[in-house]
Amino acid sequence: MNVNTYNQKGEEIGQTRLPKEVFDVKLNPDLLHQVIVSQSANRRQGTVQTKDRSEVRGGGKKPWRQKGTGRARHGSIRSPIWVGGGATFGPRKEKNYKKIIPEKMRKEALLMVLSSKAKQKFLIVLENLKIDKIKTKEIAEIFKNLKCQGQSILLAIKDKNIFLSARNIEKVKVIEPRNLNALDVLSCKYLITTKEGIKEIEKTFIGNSKFKNQNAK
Numbered sequence: 001m002n003v004n005t006y007n008q009k010g011e012e013i014g015q016t017r018l019p020k021e022v023f024d025v026k027l028n029p030d031l032l033h034q035v036i037v038s039q040s041a042n043r044r045q046g047t048v049q050t051k052d053r054s055e056v057r058g059g060g061k062k063p064w065r066q067k068g069t070g071r072a073r074h075g076s077i078r079s080p081i082w083v084g085g086g087a088t089f090g091p092r093k094e095k096n097y098k099k100i101i102p103e104k105m106r107k108e109a110l111l112m113v114l115s116s117k118a119k120q121k122f123l124i125v126l127e128n129l130k131i132d133k134i135k136t137k138e139i140a141e142i143f144k145n146l147k148c149q150g151q152s153i154l155l156a157i158k159d160k161n162i163f164l165s166a167r168n169i170e171k172v173k174v175i176e177p178r179n180l181n182a183l184d185v186l187s188c189k190y191l192i193t194t195k196e197g198i199k200e201i202e203k204t205f206i207g208n209s210k211f212k213n214q215n216a217k
Contacts, residue, residue: 001118005125005195010145016125016195019202023118025111032182035109038099039183046097050090053078059085107205109182114201117191124148124192131161139165143172146192154188156180156197178204 001023002015018024053059059078066073080088117123124146131138139162143149152171155162163174175184177193177200185191193201 003118003121003123003125005127006146007127008129008142008145010142010147013127016198018118018123018198019206021206022111022202023115023123025108025115027112027116028108031105032109032112035101035105035182036186038101039106039181041097041099043183044097046095047093048091049093050087052088052090053080053086056084056086106182110180110185110205113182113185114180114191117185122190124190125198126192126194128196129157129159129162129194131165134161134164136165136168139172140169143169148190148192151190152188153190153192154184156191156193156201158197158200177201180205 001018001020003018004012005014005016007013053076056078059076063074063077064071074082076082076085078085080086114123129142140149143153150171153173155166155172155174156177157163157174158176158178166172166174171188173184173188177197180201
């Protein structure tokens, strides 16, 4: 599969051949769903928590005596049925949301998403992407030239100046090609990388692994 290659001015200057093992993989919706759910769950911080009756302040003294008042008996104002009391069955930070997914499944899901981006023409390949200094305005101008400004973009490149320049742009996320994952790629409309980035993706997920995709056409 070949895709158009652009320069930083948005001009088409040639074509880049995409490796079939990475960008021509048959979609398996069930596997992809399972991986996306697991990766989303693994990113949950799990820090939300409510206080139960043992953690709420106060309530050491019995509100009123047990009998003779005509009112219901109560032992503490921090009972869950009192306003300001502890919560019953509320969320606790001890809960673990992590799900384990085999590496082979994660890689295959990523290849499926990359293939989908290429087939839907949401993959933009640049000949090179370099800026002399850290300047957000230059990166924004490049996105404008590529006609994807204002859209959600995943920029897969290994360059400190690019990372520091693009990280403050709304709807733009920068990641190294070797750290690509199915959730990040699927969450953004456009995937932008360079010819060197394509080589690194192939080397990371195909060349340096025993994983061999069985669904490549």
